Amino acid sequence: MIRLTSLKQKLVLFVILPLCLIMLIAGSLGMRLISNVLLKQWEETAISKMQRSAHNVDMRLMRPKELFHFFQQNKQQQLGWRETQLLIAQLRAIDGVVEVKYNITKDQEHAMGRMYSLQTTFISSIGYNTKLQSQTVSVVAQFIDTTGTIVSHIEVVVEFFDLVKQIVKAPWWQGNKAFILDQNGTILASTERGGARQAYNSKSLQMFGSTSELQAQTWAAIQKNNSGTVFSPEMPPNMVSGFYHLQQAPWTIVVMAAGTSVLQPILTFKTYYYILCAIGILCVLLYLWVMSSKVTRSINRISTAANDLAQGIFSLPLSVESRDEIGDLTHSFNTMSKQLKERIQLQQEMSLAGEVQNNLLPQIGFETAGLDIAVLTKYCDKTGGDYVDIIKMSVDKRRATVVVGDVVGHGIGASLLMTTLRALLRGRAIMPGSPEDITRDVNTLLCQDTLRSGNFATLFYLTIDCTKKTLEWVRCGHEPALVYCPKQNSFTELKGPGLALGIDTDWQPTQNSCDFVNDNQIILIGTDGIWDVENNLGEQFGKTRTRNLIVENSALSAQEIIDNILKAIDIFRDQQPQNDDITLAIIKTKSPLC
Known part of the structure; x- marks a missing residue:
């Protein structure tokens, strides 16, 4: 199977080739239509020419008939001897009449005025006149008595070739095969006799229709119609013929021509037509x-x-x-x-920007005697709005501050606000002040950037002091931190009132605190991207699975707990895309805190 690989190939196959076929078909149909029109014109022209030539013969034959008719009408259909002599004299004066014969006796001459009338005339068959040594044809009028019996006749003899000389001298007769036939199909005159254009004598008369199929078809058409044309079956036809009946004689003029001569205009037009078509197609x-x-x-x-x-x-x-x-x-x-x-x-x-933002996040955790901290942020886009940080770390004092934030939205806008929050928070944290003071000042500065945009950020600020055995935190609209005590196998939450940062300039945060009462506690601070993760069934990961993972991995380090939680989330999510940023911090206390 041919495969088309280019637009030009398709254009040739689906446009140019069909167009050529349509033009060729249209050209063939046009040629056929024009051929039919030209054949029709030839038919009308040929019949018209034969009709004009035949009209001359009809007119010459009409003259003696009109004289007979005139005398018959004017004498109330009764002719006397004097009228008959006048009629004969006038018949002899007609051009082309070579002899007038009549067989009226003396007795008949005496009685003609009383009892004889002239009957309708007729044309005799062609005969050979030995006296004139030529072929002649006669117009015969018969006399009848009162009983209807034919008693005598008048015969007007006309030389045949003198009668039809206008036909045989016509150009169409000279240039084609032509015949004059009688009512029986006998050829009276023809252009064919040893190449001579002359009449047949009585010994060589032939029947029309015996030499070719076209003649036979033409003779069959002559029996049915007064005029017409016949074509050979080929298209265009090899031979064509036309015929016409004379009105005053039982004769038929037939002309036959080669198709090439008749259709020469068609063939010439066809040549130019195809040349023009070829040029047009090209x-x-x-x-x-x-x-x-x-x-x-x-x-x-x-x-x-x-x-x-x-x-x-x-x-x-x-x-x-x-x-x-x-x-x-x-x-x-x-x-x-x-x-x-x-x-x-x-x-x-x-x-x-993502690389820069990742560089702003802690790359490693923090570990000291009795304290193990690990953090992780995984953005759903190149950049995100989640924020985690470990600040104000002190190995000697066994003290650290962990901050987890979540800026509304995703992408570059959230990352810019997160970067602003980080800069404000770190800049304020190096100065003296409690968590309450720090978050208040950060909120005041952040509101200057968010009041017109409507953006905000949640924050969980947690300070762990192993020396004082205390936890101090400020919750700014963020999820409460989870605290797991393996010894008692129980969970508690670090709650407290608080409004998200960047909403109200006059908001006063509330600082919360508690003392350590258990060893080996595990604290998780995370964003909603952890428990809001969905699988293919639309089911959320949830806090219950998160708690179970903490319980199952409580004996591991903080970093290992984070890795296992992230792995469990990926397995649960399967092929579903991550639609939110994931951030979590694990703070694990080890051995006695004091």
């Missing part, structure tokens, strides 16, 4: 080829640019050379290329 093909080349060149230009684009090569915008669909496609490609370039630049900038 011009159309050339035009389509040029236009298709222009289209394919534009498409190839776009295809090349698309391949370069796929390899990361951004070239100059393509020139728009037309206002059609190709121009629209080129314009759309330029727009797409520009937007894609901007998108890639944005992704590169986002990747850089």
Whole structure:
């Protein structure tokens, strides 16, 4: 099976080839129609020519008939001897009449005025007149008595060739096969006799229709119609014939011609027609080829640019050379290329921003005697709004502060607010003050950036002092921290009132505190991205699974607990995408805290 691999191949197969076939079919139908029109014109012309030639013969035969008719009407159908002599004299004076014969006796001459009348005339068969030594034909009028009996006749003899000389001298008779037939199909005159154009004598008369199939078909048509044409079965026909009945004699004029001579205008037109069609088709093909080349060149230009684009090569915008669909496609490609370039630049900038943000997060935990801290942040995008930090660490004093925050939203906007929060928090934490003072001052400064945008951030600020055996925290709208005591196998929460940062400038945070009462406690501070994770069934990970994981891994280090929790989340999520940032901090106390 042939596979089309280019637009030009498809254009040739689906456009140019069908167009050529349509033009050829249309040309053939047009030729056939024109051939029929020309044949019809030849038919009308041939019959018209034969009719004009036959009209001369009819007029000459009409003259004696009109005289007979005139005398018959004027004498109340009764003729006397005097009228008969006048009639004969006038008949002899007609041009072309060579003899007038009559067989009226003396007795009949005496009685004609009383009892004889003239009957309707008729044309006799052609005969050979030995006296004139030529073929003649007669117009015969018969006399009848009162009983209807034929008693005598008048015969007007006309030389046959003198009668039909206008026919045999006509150009159409000279240039074609032509015949004059009687009512029996006998050939009275023809253009064929040893090449001579003359009449047949009585010994050589032939019957029409015996020499060819076309003659037989023509004779059959003559029996049915007064005039007409007959074509041989080929298309275009090899031979054509036309015939016409005379009005005053039982004769038929037949002309036969070769199809090539009749259809010469058709053949000439056909030659020029096909030449013009070929030139027209070539011009159309050339035009389509040029236009298709222009289209394919534009498409190839776009295809090349698309391949370069796929390899990361951004070239100059393509020139728009037309206002059609190709121009629209080129314009759309330029727009797409520009937007894609901007998108890639944005992704590169986002990747850089992500790297910068990751560098702002703690890369390692904190560990000292009786205290093990590990933290983790996993963004769903390149950047995110979750924040975790370990500040004010002191190995000697066995003291550390862990901060976990969650900025509303995702992406670059949330990451910028998170960076602002980190800068404010770290800048304020190096100065003296309690957690309550620090969070209050950070909120005051953050509100200056968020009041018009409506953004905010939740925060959990926890300070662990192993020397004083105390926990101090401020909860700013964040989830309470979970505290697990393996000895008692119980969970508690570090709660407390608090509003998210960046909402109210005048808000006063509340500091909470408690003493250590148990050894080996595990504290988890996380964002809602942990327990809000969903699997393929839409089920959330939840806090119950989180608590169970803490219980199962309580004997491990803080970092190992984080790794196992993250692994369990990935298994639970399966193929579902991560839709929120995940941040958690594990603080584990080891051995006695004091």
